[in-house]
Amino acid sequence: MTTAKPHVVVIGAGFAGLNCARRLKRAPVEVTVVDRGTSHLFQPLLYQCATGLLSEGAISSPIRHLLRRQRNADVALGEARSIDPAARTVTVNRIDGSSFSLRYDHLVVAAGMRTSYRGNEELAAHAPGMKTLDDALAIRRKIIGAFEMAESIEDDVDLQRAWLTFAVAGGGPAGVELAGQIRELATLALEREFRTIDPDHARVLLLHGGDRVLPAFDATLSADAQRTLDRLGVETHLGVHVTDVGADFVETTAKAEPREVIRYPARTVLWTTGVEAAPFAGAVADALGVETDRAGRIPVRPDLSVDGHPNVWVIGDVSALDDLPGVAEVAMQGGWHVGRMIGGLAAGGTARPAFRYRDLGSAAYIARRQAVVQAGRIRLSGYPGWLAWGVIHIAFLAGIRNRLGTVATWGATLLTDSRRERAITYGDPETARHPYS
Numbered sequence: 001m002t003t004a005k006p007h008v009v010v011i012g013a014g015f016a017g018l019n020c021a022r023r024l025k026r027a028p029v030e031v032t033v034v035d036r037g038t039s040h041l042f043q044p045l046l047y048q049c050a051t052g053l054l055s056e057g058a059i060s061s062p063i064r065h066l067l068r069r070q071r072n073a074d075v076a077l078g079e080a081r082s083i084d085p086a087a088r089t090v091t092v093n094r095i096d097g098s099s100f101s102l103r104y105d106h107l108v109v110a111a112g113m114r115t116s117y118r119g120n121e122e123l124a125a126h127a128p129g130m131k132t133l134d135d136a137l138a139i140r141r142k143i144i145g146a147f148e149m150a151e152s153i154e155d156d157v158d159l160q161r162a163w164l165t166f167a168v169a170g171g172g173p174a175g176v177e178l179a180g181q182i183r184e185l186a187t188l189a190l191e192r193e194f195r196t197i198d199p200d201h202a203r204v205l206l207l208h209g210g211d212r213v214l215p216a217f218d219a220t221l222s223a224d225a226q227r228t229l230d231r232l233g234v235e236t237h238l239g240v241h242v243t244d245v246g247a248d249f250v251e252t253t254a255k256a257e258p259r260e261v262i263r264y265p266a267r268t269v270l271w272t273t274g275v276e277a278a279p280f281a282g283a284v285a286d287a288l289g290v291e292t293d294r295a296g297r298i299p300v301r302p303d304l305s306v307d308g309h310p311n312v313w314v315i316g317d318v319s320a321l322d323d324l325p326g327v328a329e330v331a332m333q334g335g336w337h338v339g340r341m342i343g344g345l346a347a348g349g350t351a352r353p354a355f356r357y358r359d360l361g362s363a364a365y366i367a368r369r370q371a372v373v374q375a376g377r378i379r380l381s382g383y384p385g386w387l388a389w390g391v392i393h394i395a396f397l398a399g400i401r402n403r404l405g406t407v408a409t410w411g412a413t414l415l416t417d418s419r420r421e422r423a424i425t426y427g428d429p430e431t432a433r434h435p436y437s
């Protein structure tokens with residue numbers, strides 16, 4: 001594509017890419033945002049979609065809708081596959097396997113991360129990760145399906161117990177939130193709906209390699225979170241690695257000698273531990289002749305451009321700079337920073353200031369009226385933490401409609417204990433992981 005104004009191609013409409021595109025609204029540039037999906041996804045609430053609290057529509061917003069008033073922005077559905085830095089083109093695959101090419105003056109790589117099984121890809125078949133809407137719906141299908149299976153098996157107590165055992169690998173925010181929500185689903189929403197089983201008997205295992213859950217949080221908050229998980233009935237196992245998963249079991253190996261191996265009969269295993277860069281990052285790094293880090297992230301200069309390639313920028317989770325964490329705030333601020341800088345360069349400026357991240361804190365939901373929030377010296381847990389958590393999440397959800405709808409759903413759930421978003425779809429999670437041929 002040839003345009004009079006510089007053409008900025010943004011790959012990925014997550015927190016980083018969307019903020020970058022929006023910051024360019026009044027800049028003398030043309031923007032094309034390419035994403036493999038049609039919606040901007042609010043990943044921090046994926047677990048609520050997976051456990052039947054929120055619909056997929058509540059946690060995602062159509063990218064075209066979000067950018068509809070930005071006249072210099074265009075949107076393309078497709079998966080970026082490769083770049084040619086000499087020709088300044090990026091090749092994008094369409095969903096039918098055909099491809100097209102976009103010429104760029106500035107390329108912004110904001111493709112995020114995907115679930116990593118650390119070389120054990122075979123685990124994916126039995127233990128879905130939680131990064132995409134497809135993942136959330138696959139997890140919902142597994143969880144809701146497990147209760148239904150247990151209900152229909154009256155003559156085999158062991159099998160019924162295995163269907164009512166849910167294992168969550170990873171004790172970071174996503175794992176803690178998911179484990180807590182499965183227990184809440186079982187003890188509140190499903191409590192009176194089954195005839196054969198008592199959903200309250202659902203056993204939820206939280207399997208974590210570290211010595212405390214929420215290791216990125218202050219130790220007191222992580223202890224508060226642990227107490228809440230204990231009260232909810234989540235069974236936490238610390239200092240263990242998940243070493244094998246099958247259709248009907250999960251196996252853990254203790255990190256400490258004598259490295260005890262335990263196999264739990266469990267029909268639902270969910271994976272929230274470990275991420276790696278989206279494959280496009282590897283293609284970009286190869287084409288630019290830079291080496292990625294162990295997670296596949298692309299190292300960047302302080303201004304977030306790639307060394308030796310001043311018109312290629314990498315932002316959000318997929319960029320590696322100063323050990324900045326893979327959180328939404330870093331992605332949003334990075335997107336804003338690069339958008340502002342490209343706008344300045346397009347207007348004839350030369351400034352390329354270093355990116356300075358302002359840490360606004362982190363939050364994790366544990367259970368209703370229980371969350372932890374850490375911001376600077378502020379430490380909140382319990383009810384105050386939960387209120388702060390709610391305000392933060394609503395503020396960052398894209399679109400007024402999603403905000404109002406989510407507050408209404410949360411209110412209804414608090415009043416009635418019900419969860420209405422329990423429809424399941426029968427898609428194949430493997431196909432969902434690789435929709436582009």
Ligand SMILES: Cc1cc2nc3c(=O)[nH]c(=O)nc-3n(C[C@H](O)[C@H](O)[C@H](O)COP(=O)(O)OP(=O)(O)OC[C@H]3O[C@@H](n4cnc5c(N)ncnc54)[C@H](O)[C@@H]3O)c2cc1C
Pocket residue numbers: 011012013014015016017034035036037039040041042043044045046047078079080081110111112113130131173174278280315316317318326327328329331362363364
């Ligand atoms: C379950 C979960 C809970 C989380 N909770 C929190 C939290 O509470 N607080 C917090 O701060 N952070 C949280 N995070 C992390 C946060 O969501 C990420 O840091 C953030 O999404 C990173 O933004 P990003 O724009 O870099 O990437 P993403 O948001 O992942 O967006 C990447 C985009 O790129 C697209 N894409 C990928 N490859 C291609 C390609 N080749 N071509 C075209 N498009 C492509 C994807 O479709 C996606 O839209 C959570 C993450 C998860 C998974």
